[in-house]
Amino acid sequence: MRGSEFAELQSFMAIVEHGSFVRAAESLNVTASALSQSMKTLETRMRVQLLHRTTRRVHLTEAGGHLAARLQPALDEVSAAVADTSQLATRPRGRIKVHAMRLGSRLYLEPHLPAFLEAFPDIRVDITLDDASLDVVQQGYDVSIRLGEMLDQDFVGLPLGPRIRQIAAASPAYLKNLGYPEVPADLGKHRCITWRWPGQLGSYQWEFFKDGQWQKVSLDGVLSFNDQRVALEAAVRGAGVAFWAEDQIQPYVDRGELVPLLTEWSAPFEGFYLCFPKQHQHSVVMRAFIDFLKQRVPASFD
Template sequence: MLSSSDYGALRAFAAVAEESSFSRAAQTLGVSPSALSQMVRGLEDRVGARLLNRTTRSVSLTETGRMLLDRIRPAMGDLGAAVQDVRSTNGRPAGTVRVHAFRVAAELFLAPMLAQFTRDYPEIVLDVTLDDKVSDIVAGGFDVAIRLGETIERDMVAIRLGPDLRQVAVASPAYLAEHGTPSTPDDLLHHRCIRWRWPGRGAPYAWEFHEKGRWFTVAVDGPLIADSRGFGIAAAATGAGIAFAIEEAVAPYVRDGRLVPLLEAWSAPFPGFFLCYPQQRHMSPALRAFVDRLKSTS
């Protein structure tokens, strides 16, 4: 049996590991950084190994610390779920649901349901991270993610949200008047293209097109690279170049004439966004309420 001090020390260690910071973890747990540091050092003394590498600027897990975190994270998740279940028996589902979502996916599926969801479940807190990086859901401490189907690990539960998507090239009327309109995807090699980089990856994304039953890519070039699709679309609307994004994201710009779709004959549909989460023995009532609501409104 764990003593109360052992449990507190493990919880302290897990918080520091998740936040990569003693000060942020201390705020989360409601203790002082010095008290938190003492608890972690006491745990290291009891297990006889260093669990965290500390510098004046950063905190990282040692290999032993990573092994310990991997072992205790599921158990702590189960304990948290158990407490939430008890709270839920006294009323509504309660607790925190940590969500990782691609930015466009959050605009399309998450934002429209938030107002009603928060009214219906006032004791649920949605902790939402908007990031186009393909993160490990479990390692990141997330309960659920909304992302493109092609980026989902095979062992995840995946629920389709919405129809297929298409990506289209777009440019402003001013840009086209000055530089001309590309007639084929290869013509893009002679244009100023606004490129996008998957967060966490080195090379910019190569634009994908479809012709005669096959997909092919064009490695475009241009004066601007960004890790935000929205920033690239807005830049294209100013005349900075040609952007490439899903139709839903550029639709408002196209409707008001700020952007013009290009090369649509080469833009084919592909599987869109999915809600995904790890297979698990137990799903908390709060997570179940969120999943069910997103499914019903998408």
């Protein structure tokens, strides 16, 4: 159907609603003569008379009544569809797929999910927790929460939190028996608890900083996990030395369960970012998600 034909049908229904060419023309913001000509064109094209015209009133013919009965539900549905679509600007509707590193999710996503779902009940959030570095777009994700060092070149990256410092730590009982490492190289003589990135066979290399240079220490752990939290819990039980983010270790330090080690060799690096392809930021659902996190974690986005 061409646009002009649809307009003619809308004009016909306006006449049916108002029962007058004059009042229908006013509602459509056209002249009565233009509306009359539009109806003549419609009747000519349909090859049937739709309206009986008198000086005071317009009446439907049998064909006109049949057309009006069939058109009304269809036009109501069209109006509803337009209204629903327009409402997306104020009430976003849809689905967002999030890929998040476990620690980033725990710190910056999970605490805010209940409030987000309450604010946007028509948005469905699909979250994958995975510490692997992957191609977000190729895997079908809309947004990712990852470390700054893992940002893709063509992505928008919004900082979620402060810089991170990783430190080594062990339990007081372990250190009493085996002593304190004084330099990173001493860790080779200790029972170290390592962890692996997803998809990697080797253990994560512990990194230390001194005199303007980063040093990587490769260790064969007596225990190796694919989850940092489990590795830390093992250290609390005296199994050996663990290595993780300082803010995650601090509660154990406060309780006297762990002792920080080699802190003078530890330096901060870029923390977690909310990152996404540039073109995704124009999505109504994405804008709702991004703006919500900006409100919940405002200091991070300054």
